[in-house]
Amino acid sequence: MDGGVAGVVTELVRAQRAAGFVVTVACPEGGLGQALRELGADVRHWPATRAPGPSLPGEVHRLARVVDEVRPDVLHAHSAKAGLAARLTVRGRIPTVFQPHAWSFEAVGGLTAAVATAWERWGARWTAGVVCVSEAEHLRGLRAGVRANWRVIPNGIDPARFRPAADDAVRAALAPLAGLDPAALLVVCVGRLCRQKGQDVLLEAWPSVLRRVPGARLALVGDGPQERGLRHHASEGVLFAGAVANPVPWYQAADLVVLPSRWEGMALAPLEAMACGRAVVVTDVAGARESLPPGHRAHCLVPAGRPRPLADALTRTLLDPSLRESLGHQGRRHVLTAHDVRYSAEAVADLYRELLDAGSTVAHRAEHTECRERIRS
Incomplete structure (x- = not known):
């Protein structure tokens, strides 16, 4: 909700809205939600804590209600906690993009790091694409045994907003x-x-x-x-x-x-x-x-x-x-x-389109197979 992840989400939403995307963001109440509303995003209140804990089942249930109401074409989960809750909620039924913004297992040690690593390996099966913001982040995921459809898309910022001044x-x-x-x-x-x-x-x-x-x-x-x-x-x-x-x-x-x-x-x-x-x-x-x-x-x-x-x-x-x-x-x-945010946003949009095209192809094949089965019967 603050710091770099909030900044990345804000700039991505700004660029997506300018490109004509319909964007819904689920997040806790706070300054981020207000900023995204001002950009034209549909912001849904999703009470959630920063770290996994006893509140996780309730968070997953509340997020499921949001997903059912919005019916998104693509779900994009930013950071480890949202990536955990979103993938448990959807379990691959909607094309899901996960963007770790630094891997969860890097922030902890011992048994907690082992559990976090095991989850990232397991959760990858419910992930249509993983976006890493650096090649090093990508390599750390590979070394941890995460197998995914990878994209390395460096962070971007708005050079019209961040500009020199006296x-x-x-x-x-x-x-x-x-x-x-x-x-x-x-x-x-x-x-x-x-x-x-x-x-x-x-x-x-x-x-x-x-x-x-x-x-x-x-x-x-x-x-x-x-x-x-x-x-x-x-x-x-x-x-x-x-x-x-x-x-x-x-x-x-x-x-x-x-x-x-x-x-x-x-x-x-x-x-x-x-x-x-x-x-x-x-x-x-x-x-x-x-x-x-x-x-x-x-x-x-x-x-x-x-x-x-x-x-x-x-x-x-x-x-x-x-x-x-x-x-x-x-x-x-x-x-x-x-690192112009327009380049980053377009690369993310290309990934969305690829996932939607792949989904359409799979759905078309399934429909065609069902039709043939009906003809045989």
């Missing part, structure tokens, strides 16, 4: 709200405050950055389960901006954007930042690595979970304005070429 003007507008010093160098991290996104590593690295770049500021944009602990360990120069409906001004105000994730499918934040003409520093995990243009990797990739290399990369980039400007220009061109 950072001094944007920062001046944000300053009264966020307490920013318009003259200070600003590092921005946009993401849910959780272990996956690695803000704890970033806060451990920040004092080293501050010693070498006095007066620099770090803004954490987002909320999440680790917020209290992160606040407790935050040092000087760190601002908690909270969740925001529109992160664009924060990207535009930044001198540098950082995403210190431990794992990713393909994060939106680096793509959004590059579309805004900003240099990025990301950890060398598969989904983040694939989001960068090849020329960025020497400057912008750091090992995951290691504060010192992260601090060094942030410091080096902050102290080199010409490098930041060059990386920002290259990043914008890369997004326009490879």
Whole structure:
């Protein structure tokens, strides 16, 4: 309901509505549902929790009612929990596309990871297509033993919405709200405050950055389960901006954007930042690595979970304005070429059409066979 998955769903719905699709979205009440209604989607209230648990049977039952009412041609389930509930609900009776947005078994360990892996293998039989947002996510699924009709469709963003702007003007507008010093160098991290996104590593690295770049500021944009602990360990120069409906001004105000994730499918934040003409520093995990243009990797990739290399990369980039400007220009061109949401939405639509055509062929063959049997009898 928040973070990158919500962003992907919103941009996909926006593009699908513009292309003339009739789109119904089942989700819990909240900001995502309201945003999708404003785009013209039919939003159905589906009470559901983030993780599997005792509420799952009731969630499946409620989702079944929605499916019966809407009678969709294709069902597209985003993220592990929705993928679990949707496939248990439909069990292959409707062409079902599953998009994991990072595999469930990567977020857990031990017995829980084994159970999650076993489910993904089993659930694939009720899945007409699996959409991975990076080649690395696809390979992780294969290595886990998931057998599926695969599509790798990189995440896309709207370059008309995420676009460059004069950072001094944007920062001046944000300053009264966020307490920013318009003259200070600003590092921005946009993401849910959780272990996956690695803000704890970033806060451990920040004092080293501050010693070498006095007066620099770090803004954490987002909320999440680790917020209290992160606040407790935050040092000087760190601002908690909270969740925001529109992160664009924060990207535009930044001198540098950082995403210190431990794992990713393909994060939106680096793509959004590059579309805004900003240099990025990301950890060398598969989904983040694939989001960068090849020329960025020497400057912008750091090992995951290691504060010192992260601090060094942030410091080096902050102290080199010409490098930041060059990386920002290259990043914008890369997004326009490879990550425009229109390309992603059309690739998804092509998959829908393929599944519907295949279903029509199967139905036609079945009808033809039934007709022949009637003639024989």
